[in-house]
Amino acid sequence: MSLFKLFGAGKPRTAAQRKSDTKNRLVKLGVPVNQHLPLVEDCTSVEIRDxxxxxxxxxxxxxxxxxxxxxxxxxxxxxxxxxxxxxxxxxxxxxxxxxxxxxxxxxxxxxxxxxxxxxxxxxxxxxGLIENLDLPxxxxxxxxxxxxxxxxxxxxxxxxxxAKLRDKEEILNETDFIYRVHWAVKQSMRLGKHAPANLNPDIVYERHYAFNWLTCYAGDWDEITCDT
Incomplete structure (x- = not known):
């Protein structure tokens, strides 16, 4: 189930609320949380690709x-x-x-x-041609x-x-999630541990890359970075 469906359509949240929602999801999955990671932009300021x-x-x-x-x-x-x-x-x-x-x-x-x-x-x-994004x-x-x-x-x-894009809120929910998941995976690798919750580091990276492009984190496809 996507975060959009989990928390309800038509209820825009602040970036801080989205971060809190993601934290709760990560805790349930047993994925480490970095409380100090910055917020992902909210729907009033982010630009989504056409x-x-x-x-x-x-x-x-x-x-x-x-x-x-x-x-x-x-x-x-x-x-x-x-x-x-x-x-x-x-x-x-x-x-x-x-x-x-x-x-x-x-x-x-x-x-x-x-x-x-x-x-x-x-x-x-x-x-909309895949209903839900499963875990990476x-x-x-x-x-x-x-x-x-x-x-x-x-x-x-x-x-x-x-083709029509999903609601901006739904895209931002998944962007926030993969951003914080990527930090957890990279941190585990730095410590010489396996990725938490059986997450695949390569898949996590590619999804983060895609969401960063989708949310205009950089201009050209070749210029995208996956900072955490």
Whole structure:
């Protein structure tokens, strides 16, 4: 169950109240809490990405992911052509373009793109194609979300134009949660311990990255940081 449903729709909370709600959830999960972490912006001051930008980023990550894994016989060249023919090339990040335009293998770039499935899960959730975000424990299985998008939208332009984002409060609830979870995971790693509550550190990082982009923590996709 999402925090939005847990605490009730239509009841905007201050950043301090959201922090308190997250603390209570973390305590129940047995996840350490840092009382001194700053507040996440509230709904009156935060900027959320436009739904069109979220869908474009989702589609770009999905196609890049398929390219890296060789699905549908995608190559770098055919991936570039796909993006250009769908008017998506200008939204591909600088690092992504560099990867696609290079004739050289880039293992680090391919690893990063492979992990982007976890960011895609956040974006599928943000546009309502995944009902609830589960705890960041297991690798994302996006088959049902992809199927739902194909059933609901006739084309990429239809998806871009008509997808709707979740309520800002709901997005901020999950942003606050993953921010404080990420601190707990990093702290455990600093102490040489396993992540609490069986949380997966890599999945936690990717979700934090996605939410920081979604809430405009930095401008470009390549510039996002996951400070805690």
């Amino acid at each position: 739904s069109k930008d979220v869908v474009r980023r989702l589609v770009i990550l999905s196609i890049l992911h398929d390219c890296v894994h060789g699905f549908d016989d995608l190559t770098k060249e055919s991936t570039i052509e796909f993006f250009k023919s769908r008017e998506l090339w200008e939204y591909v990040s600088g690092n992504e373009k560099e990867y696609l335009l290079s004739a050289e293998a880039d293992e680090q770039a391919e690893i990063k793109i492979s992990w982007s499935a976890e960011s895609m899960k956040v974006f599928f959730w943000a546009v 424990l297991n690798a994302a299985n996006l088959a049902a979300a992809h199927k739902a998008s194909l059933e609901k939208y006739k084309s990429i332009p239809d998806f871009v134009q008509n």
